[in-house]
Amino acid sequence: MNNMEPEIILDARDLHKSYEMGQRSLEVLRGVSVKIERGGFVALRGASGAGKSTLLHLLGGLDVPNKGEIWTDGKNLAAVSNRALAQWRNTKVGFIFQAYHLLPELDALENVCLPARMGRVTAAKAEARGRELLAKVGLKDRVEHRPTELSGGEQQRVAIARALINSPEIILADEPTGNLDSHTGEEIMNLLCDLRTEANTTLVIATHDLEVAKRAPRVIHLTDGLIQD
Numbered sequence: 180m181n182n183m184e185p186e187i188i189l190d191a192r193d194l195h196k197s198y199e200m201g202q203r204s205l206e207v208l209r210g211v212s213v214k215i216e217r218g219g220f221v222a223l224r225g226a227s228g229a230g231k232s233t234l235l236h237l238l239g240g241l242d243v244p245n246k247g248e249i250w251t252d253g254k255n256l257a258a259v260s261n262r263a264l265a266q267w268r269n270t271k272v273g274f275i276f277q278a279y280h281l282l283p284e285l286d287a288l289e290n291v292c293l294p295a296r297m298g299r300v301t302a303a304k305a306e307a308r309g310r311e312l313l314a315k316v317g318l319k320d321r322v323e324h325r326p327t328e329l330s331g332g333e334q335q336r337v338a339i340a341r342a343l344i345n346s347p348e349i350i351l352a353d354e355p356t357g358n359l360d361s362h363t364g365e366e367i368m369n370l371l372c373d374l375r376t377e378a379n380t381t382l383v384i385a386t387h388d389l390e391v392a393k394r395a396p397r398v399i400h401l402t403d404g405l406i407q408d
Contacts, residue, residue: 219382293344
C-alpha cells in the first residue's frame, strides 16, 4: 500500500484580487485557497465573472494577487521579482487561450517557436522541436500557414504546440474549446488529455462546458469569487 502524499505543484493560499473600475473597486476573488497536485487534471467551473480566468492568471503568474500567496518549487510567486516570474512562466508554464493569441504576421512554426526563442533556445533547436510538436498535433503539413489560413481548430492546435514548446510542467487553459464546434472541441480535449498522460503534465482548465469538466477527475466550482465545495 502506498501512503506517500501527492506532490503539490501549486499551492494558492487566501487569494484576493480586485480591479479598479472608475470610482469603484470590483472584487473578483475573495479568499480562494486551493492545492493542485503534480500531474493532476483540474477543471475550474463557474458562471461568467465568478473568477475562473482571474484565478488561472494568478496561478500562472500573469497577474499578482492583492493579498495571498502562491507557492511552487519552494517559492512564493507573489514575492519574486518580475524577471524571476517571467523566467518561471517561460520555463514551467504553458498557456492556452480561447482566442488563441497567435501573431498574424508569423506562420504556424514561427508562432510555436516564439516562447523557445524568448528563452534563448537556438533557432535550429527551436525549429526542430516546433516541427515535432506540430506533427504531434496533426499539423505537419501546415507549418508555413499563417493564422488566417488556418481553421479555428487548427489555430488552437498551433496554440497547444506553442504551449508545449518549452516542455512545461503546468498547462493552464482558459476556455480552450470555447470558440470551437463540439466535434473539434472534443478532438482538442482528447489531444490535451493524451499529452498530459504522456508527460505527467499538470493540466488546469477554466471552462463553461460541462462536457469538458466531466473529463477532469477534479472539478472546482467558483461562485462570486469563492470556492464552493
